[in-house]
Structures are given as C-alpha cells and as structure tokens.
Amino acid sequence: MKSELFVNGKSRVVEGHPMDRLLDILRDELGLIGTKEGCGEGECGACTVLMNGEPVLSCLIPRIQCEAATVETVEGLAAAEARAFLEGFVSDGGVQCGACTPGIIVTALALLRDNPHPDRQEVQTALAGNLCRCTGYEGIHRAFDRGAEDE
Amino acid sequence: MKALAPRTLDEALLQLTQTPDLRPLAGCTDLMVSEPEDRRDWSGVLDLRGISELRGIEWRGETLEIGAVTAFSEIRDSPEVRQSFPALAEAASRIGGWQIQNRASLGGNMANASPAGDSLPVLLVLDAQVVLVGPEGKRSVPYRDFHLGYRQTALGPGEIIGWVQLPKPPVGATQFFRKVGTREAQAISKVVVALLASVSDGQISDYRLAAGSVAETPVRLTEVEESIVGRALKPEVADLAGHLAAQAVRPIDDVRSTAEYRRFALAQVVRRMTLQLVR
Numbered sequence A: 001m002k003s004e005l006f007v008n009g010k011s012r013v014v015e016g017h018p019m020d021r022l023l024d025i026l027r028d029e030l031g032l033i034g035t036k037e038g039c040g041e042g043e044c045g046a047c048t049v050l051m052n053g054e055p056v057l058s059c060l061i062p063r064i065q066c067e068a069a070t071v072e073t074v075e076g077l078a079a080a081e082a083r084a085f086l087e088g089f090v091s092d093g094g095v096q097c098g099a100c101t102p103g104i105i106v107t108a109l110a111l112l113r114d115n116p117h118p119d120r121q122e123v124q125t126a127l128a129g130n131l132c133r134c135t136g137y138e139g140i141h142r143a144f145d146r147g148a149e150d151e
Numbered sequence B: 001m002k003a004l005a006p007r008t009l010d011e012a013l014l015q016l017t018q019t020p021d022l023r024p025l026a027g028c029t030d031l032m033v034s035e036p037e038d039r040r041d042w043s044g045v046l047d048l049r050g051i052s053e054l055r056g057i058e059w060r061g062e063t064l065e066i067g068a069v070t071a072f073s074e075i076r077d078s079p080e081v082r083q084s085f086p087a088l089a090e091a092a093s094r095i096g097g098w099q100i101q102n103r104a105s106l107g108g109n110m111a112n113a114s115p116a117g118d119s120l121p122v123l124l125v126l127d128a129q130v131v132l133v134g135p136e137g138k139r140s141v142p143y144r145d146f147h148l149g150y151r152q153t154a155l156g157p158g159e160i161i162g163w164v165q166l167p168k169p170p171v172g173a174t175q176f177f178r179k180v181g182t183r184e185a186q187a188i189s190k191v192v193v194a195l196l197a198s199v200s201d202g203q204i205s206d207y208r209l210a211a212g213s214v215a216e217t218p219v220r221l222t223e224v225e226e227s228i229v230g231r232a233l234k235p236e237v238a239d240l241a242g243h244l245a246a247q248a249v250r251p252i253d254d255v256r257s258t259a260e261y262r263r264f265a266l267a268q269v270v271r272r273m274t275l276q277l278v279r
C-alpha cells in the first residue's frame, strides 16, 4: 500500500506491506536512522517518536496506521526546540552508551511541551517507558533540574 | 493481504460481514509483538482507529460509555473516569509507560484476554456491560460472561467490541486498584486486584472483589464477597478476606511468579485494601 505521512514537517510518500513497522519506514525508507531499535517489542522506548504530537513506540505501529499522520523524530526535534536541553543533557551526564538517548530526548521534549517545569515524579512517570541501562537516570534528572534553574 | 481502514462503523460492519476473519487492529501494542513473518501471513486486517464512533468517553444517563478503541491515556486523564471510577483511572495509569498508554485501548485489553490484563478486574467489580457489534447486529453482554476460558472470549466470528458501559457506582462506595509486578511501570502483573466496597452503620454492606493472574481468566471472587458482606467492620475481617481470597484462587507457576507467591500477594493486597476501609 501507498501512504503519505508528514515527517518533520515534510510530506513523504512511502509504499510497502500494510503491517511493516513505522520504525522501518523511518530508518530504511526515509533514511532517518536517529530513531533506534532496542528490543523491537515495546519494552525499551528507544524507538520513541511523536505521532500527532504524542510519544509512541515506532516498533509497534503498522504502516496501515500511518496514513496522513504527523511524525516527529529526534532529527526534527533536535534541529528545532531541543538545542538548549540537548546541550545540558550531554554535559550533565544524561548520555553514556547513547542507545536510549534518542528515545529519551523525544519523550522528554513531549513532556516539556506540556509541562515546562516538571518535578522529579513527573519526569519519572513520563520516562517510565524509556529504559536506560547505563546512567541510573541521575544525569537525566540533572538535565531537567538545570533546565528549570536556567529559567 | 486485505488492509482496510474504514471511517465509519457501518463500513466496518459491511467489511466484517463479507470477510469475518479480518483481524481488528486497535493500538497494536499486543498485535505488533509478533513475528513479522506471521503478520505478513494474516489474511486481512481492519483498522478500527479511524472509526470515531468507537472512541471517546461519555455519560448516557446513569451509565458512562467508553468506546472500545479509546486509549488508556484518555481514560487516565478523563475527569469523568477520575471522578466516578478512580480504580479504572488508576489501572489506566499503570498500563505500560506513556507511549503504551497513548495507544493501548480498553477494548484491546479485553479482546486480548490475558489473565494479567490490568483493566479487567476493575471492569469486573464495576459490573461493566459490553456492547458487541458484528454481522448479526448488536448485543449487550455482562462483562462477567465475556471471558469463557484461557484467552477465549464471547466474541463471535466477525464480531468486535463496540463499547463498555459502566453503571454509576453506589454513592459512598470506595474503589481500590493494585497491581503487584517486578517494578512499578511496564511490568506484567504477578497479581492484580480491584475492590469496590461500601460501609454502612459499621457493617460492610457491599464488597465486590476481583483479581487477575490468579486463574485462567480474570475472576470475581464471589465466595469471598458472600462471606464478607454483612460483617462488622473490624480488622479481623481484613485478615479473613485475605485468607479467603487466597483459598479461592488456583494460580499457576510461570516465568513471572509462583502459585504460592501469587496466593500470598493476593492475600496481602486484599487484607490491606480491606483494612483501609476500617480507617
């Protein structure tokens, strides 16, 4: 099947099997390899993108449900609103191996859009579906805390 | 593969009448956790997400009606649900993380029919009615008759879940929800418990208890309910309820837990919930 979706503000027309994953459409068909595959089963959050503004797991979304959708990936988000947050994220130790980072950034930015000053509990709730095996989340929380201080 | 994305329920029903083995798709949070080769072998899929009649939350008289395709994030945030069905709002907020809640639907949780489905014991204690629609028309079944056996439901060929109807709970009733898993978010429950109870004149006047992951289907623990209703509200009642609940279930050992631990956890959770009524 053929479908049109709007990825990072641009119209893209893609074609393939109706049950292909959005993750593969982004990476293989559109070359947007910033979105990572971790588990491929919904458990890790590495493949998180925004679909119609909401964080979702691109490994669990079939092509048939992408028609006319607005998709924002880490590439689009990092280029725009995320600069300052990203720099803090790196310098505060939010990144170690980096496997979880694109997914965490996407979820974090979705949270900050709705709630510019989340407390620790709110950050924790938002990131419950993003697994990080390296940082213990401390550096990630620091990046949020600093975001709040900087204002 | 036939891949259909109807915009209206009538269109969907026409398709289901012609091709009853179309697989309904909702949030796909269960369906996409499958081998890609298997997904390619399915004869056809019918996306329900574009059908607005099947989404949303609305009072109809004394009944709150929830469209089957409504996502848990919407249920979690709904003022109507939070106000009148706090146990359901709580369950919705514990199903996976944010990303899962944005997609996973109430109807998908029911149709997937895992004994560990977190919303299911809540629907049982709320005495939900389920409206099914299919080639034969519309029918309403009490949710307690929906699960027929391990992963078997009352859904007939080409039939889908349309809506879930929740009668307004009795005034003054307290609702509880608790899931026990390996960690707070994203873990499949080892035991999940819902309770709705009322107290009047120092006596337990209403006591509806259900649990998941303790039998082949989510279950109402009616024997426990019958023994507890009418008793004076004292701490010993909480012990008794926990004890009876553990006796009433036949859990299994599996990769997530043992039968013995599940009985123990169920007893503890039921005891604590009941104790909260005392305070």
Ligand SMILES: Cc1cc2nc3c(=O)[nH]c(=O)nc-3n(C[C@H](O)[C@H](O)[C@H](O)COP(=O)(O)OP(=O)(O)OC[C@H]3O[C@@H](n4cnc5c(N)ncnc54)[C@H](O)[C@@H]3O)c2cc1C
Residues within 6 Å of the ligand: A041, A042, A043, B023, B024, B025, B026, B027, B028, B029, B030, B031, B032, B033, B048, B068, B069, B094, B095, B096, B097, B100, B103, B104, B105, B106, B107, B108, B109, B110, B111, B112, B116, B117, B118, B119, B155, B159, B160, B161, B162, B186, B187, B188, B189
């Ligand atoms: C990482 C992860 C964490 C999870 N955590 C939890 C958890 O904590 N608690 C929990 O209970 N579950 C959990 N789940 C399981 C899943 O998210 C839920 O069961 C969810 O409610 C399924 O809904 P869905 O809309 O995604 O269903 P889908 O995957 O779209 O469908 C599931 C099944 O139901 C059928 N179906 C869907 N809608 C209808 C309908 N209206 N009528 C008839 N049939 C229908 C489909 O054909 C399919 O067989 C988790 C899943 C993942 C991947």
Ligand code: FES
Residues within 6 Å of the ligand: A036, A037, A038, A039, A040, A041, A042, A043, A044, A045, A046, A047, A048, A057, A058, A059, A060
């Ligand atoms: S790759 Fe999608 S959640 Fe892990």
Ligand code: FES
Residues within 6 Å of the ligand: A094, A095, A096, A097, A098, A099, A100, A101, A131, A132, A133, A134, A135
């Ligand atoms: S930095 Fe390695 S998993 Fe998060």
